[in-house]
Amino acid sequence: MSESHPQPYDDIPGTIVFDAERSRQGYWLNQFCMSLMKDENRQEFRADEPKYLDKWPMNEAQRQAILKRDWNGMLREGGNIYFTAKIAATDALSFQHIAALMSGTTQPEYAAMMLAGGRSVEGNRSKTEKK
Numbered sequence: 001m002s003e004s005h006p007q008p009y010d011d012i013p014g015t016i017v018f019d020a021e022r023s024r025q026g027y028w029l030n031q032f033c034m035s036l037m038k039d040e041n042r043q044e045f046r047a048d049e050p051k052y053l054d055k056w057p058m059n060e061a062q063r064q065a066i067l068k069r070d071w072n073g074m075l076r077e078g079g080n081i082y083f084t085a086k087i088a089a090t091d092a093l094s095f096q097h098i099a100a101l102m103s104g105t106t107q108p109e110y111a112a113m114m115l116a117g118g119r120s121v122e123g124n125r126s127k128t129e130k131k
Contacts, residue, residue: 016075026078029066032056033083042090071102 009017016022023030032053035041045052053063065073066087074084088098100110103119113119 016072018075018078018080022075022078023080024078026062026080028056028058029062029074029077029079030083032058032066033079033086036086036090045090071098 005021007017007019007021009015032055036045041052049067050063053066058066059077061073062077062079064070065077065079069087069091071084071088074087075081085095085098088095094107096111097107100107103110103113105113
């Protein structure tokens, strides 16, 4: 984030918190995502993704994250997971599929992890948290 102010939760591994600062940063990225709720917009996006993205005043990092389907990158650039899921739906991907990609696992591995209780908290807590 360009004008980032450190937050206590910034050091939690694998966690990108959608806070007020990220909301401001990702406003146009999220507006683009919401546009995909309309079929005509999905069709236009699929026909020429870079051209469709020109309609939205996003920064280059946001555009590239969308074009590369860098799901974690979209979140780092201010995307809200529920809005970015509109891109996944446009690509006919399930939420579970993108969650697996974001976790660095396959969809079956991700499903098994979640059925077994989710990601272990060991090594995934705030680095500054007292034990």
